[in-house]
Amino acid sequence: MKKFCIGIKKTTIVILFSAAFLMSSCGDSGNEPIRKSEFLLDTLCSVTVFSKEDEKFAEGALDLCARYDALFARSSRDGDVSKINEAGGRETTVTDDTAALLETALRYGALSDGAFDITIGRISSLWDFSSDLEARDLPSASDIEAALPSVNYRNVELLGNRVRLKDPATRLDLGGIAKGFIADKMASYLAENGVSEALIDLGGNIVTVGEKSDGGSWRVGVKNPLFAVSEDSTSSLIGVIEVEGTKSVGTSGVYERSFVRDGTRYHHILDPKTGFPARTDLVGVTVVTERSVDGEGISTMCVIFGSARAQEYLEQNGIPAVLVKEDGTVITTGGIDCAMTEE
């Protein structure tokens, strides 16, 4: 066969093959996100992994989420919370996980002097934001008055795995903290199975897992809670928080489940002292914590506290947080670097 020669430089060969390799691989880097989602915990829950081998663990993490949902939801008849609530003041034996979650939740009850209180179940039932509350009568003041004495975290007696409600009328509602606990368990599950890079998103409660493979930071956008209602609010984001490794970025806000009637906004963060939606000058609190369960407890507690007390608490404890007031003022604490965006 006839051969022919072309003049070619060695470096040119290297460049040509490098270019060919890069061009053919840029459409499929191997780090394309794979996201799995399920409707759980009364919201959309998703887990994102970045390699095909980790896909089964994303599904496994959501299975875990579903199991915890059944354990902690008030509506789940076989769950631990239902068993405690229906025990009529008798002792109930619960799983290790339920006991651990209760212990943490009660700690936040004590820390906040009852501003965060998991015994708010009777009040939560009156304010059922998943029903068509906007179209029907609001809970009556007398019903709330009657339910308030059952709200007191000190009514929960926890001894190891044994739980008893000292007041049989008390009802637990772990909705304000269970999501964080579950997110932590999902993050541990992923790490234990060798997943080195993942994102957990439980209805806007974010947990980053591991380091990003590109060596950069995780970038979590903090949504502007006023974007929905303020005509002159042009930004959908307050800013972007950058975190490294496994961290929780959790938010509590008064706009996600709320409605306005006669000029008053009714939202789902209830004040255990009054039985009504918390009267607060904060519309959103986002905190960065090691554990998501702490993030949920702290952010909810701070919304109820209001800006002055919340800022004091967060600064004293060096907790990175972004607080958004109803007038649009943004306060940051704990040296957080929340870069403002122009979106």
Next chain:
Amino acid sequence: MRKAVKEMRIPIKKADAILIAVLLAVSAAGGIVAARAGSFESGANLRITVGGELRGVYPLTEAREILVNANYENRIVIEKSEAGKVRVYMRSATCPGKDCVHHAPIALNGQSIICLPNRLTAEIAGEESDIDAFAY
């Protein structure tokens, strides 16, 4: 002083040369397609799913109202300002609770609105983003 580059001569069969040319052409074409897929303007598309099944993909380049019927009815609006800014919101829904209607408008890639009773998700997708997740 500029260093002299040594030139070497490599014998190449005609078929080899053609193969290299074809490979380069295919690789380049693949690269262009991939680049275009990630370079949408104005926030890419709105992907709507119900119960995990894709119901529609709508470009955000034009304003419109989308009616989705399943267990309940959702009216989703793609709104575009004179300045060209896009935002998407739920105008109305027949579901109980109406959390989806009270949800803040979305405007960035990766943001979504869900209607839990209707198992509906409306998500902005398709554009490259430097934000990994949204806390709210």
